[in-house]
Amino acid sequence: MIEHKISSAPFSRILRNNGAERVSDSAAKAMRDTIEETAENLSKEIIAVARHAGRKTIKKEDIELVTRPR
Amino acid sequence: MIEHKISSAPFSRILRNNGAERVSDSAAKAMRDTIEETAENLSKEIIAVARHAGRKTIKKEDIELVTRPR
Numbered sequence: 001m002i003e004h005k006i007s008s009a010p011f012s013r014i015l016r017n018n019g020a021e022r023v024s025d026s027a028a029k030a031m032r033d034t035i036e037e038t039a040e041n042l043s044k045e046i047i048a049v050a051r052h053a054g055r056k057t058i059k060k061e062d063i064e065l066v067t068r069p070r
Numbered sequence: 071m072i073e074h075k076i077s078s079a080p081f082s083r084i085l086r087n088n089g090a091e092r093v094s095d096s097a098a099k100a101m102r103d104t105i106e107e108t109a110e111n112l113s114k115e116i117i118a119v120a121r122h123a124g125r126k127t128i129k130k131e132d133i134e135l136v137t138r139p140r
Contacts, residue, residue, distance in 0.1 A: 005083050010075040011109060017075075018113045021126035030133040031116070035109050039081060042101070043088045056091035063100040 006039070008032040042066065076109070078102040112136065 012028040050062045082098040120132045 005080040005087075006076065011113075013075050014106075014109050015113045015116065015128050018110065019117050020113075020120065020128045023128040024130060026130040027116075027128045027133055030130045031109070031112070034112070034133060034137050035105060036084075038108055039084050039101070039105050040088065042104070043081075043085045043090075046085065046097075046101070047089050050090065058085050058090045058093040058097045060094060060096040060100045063097055063104060067104050 004032065004036060006032055006036050011035065074102065074106065076102055076106050081105065 008025075008028040008031070011031040012023040015023045015028070015031070045066045046058060046062045049065050050056070050058050053062070055062075078095075078098040078101070081101040082093040085093045085098070085101070115136045116128060116132045119135050120126070120128050123132070125132075
């Protein structure tokens with residue numbers, strides 16, 4: 001993906017909050033890329049279940065269905 | 071998690087870019103919560119492999135090891 005939708009700063013912060021002393025810039029960006037890809041894939045599933053329910057508006061219940069424990 | 075590290079706006083954007091017409095506020099926040107939890111869990115694995123390599127600085131290769139195809 002060329003244009004990033006999520007900033008890399010939060011990932012540096014999450015890593016430091018979980019015990020990292022330092023986080024290289026390229027590491028924060030690599031984590032952002034991974035998480036962004038996860039979000040893109042998840043969004044496709046969320047949209048599919050919303051369509052399945054006859055909606056074009058995404059509601060909280062769509063996320064809940066896709067992420068429910070299975 | 072009480073204090074959020076990632077904004078919910080990018081998730082609304084990702085959903086709309088993937089075909090959603092509208093995204094409710096609570097849906098964008100639910101997606102943010104899910105992704106944030108994924109990032110928290112991932113960060114623990116990343117920190118474990120950095121420690122395993124004798125480092126307290128997170129490098130790109132730590133993310134690559136954790137997210138490699140298996």
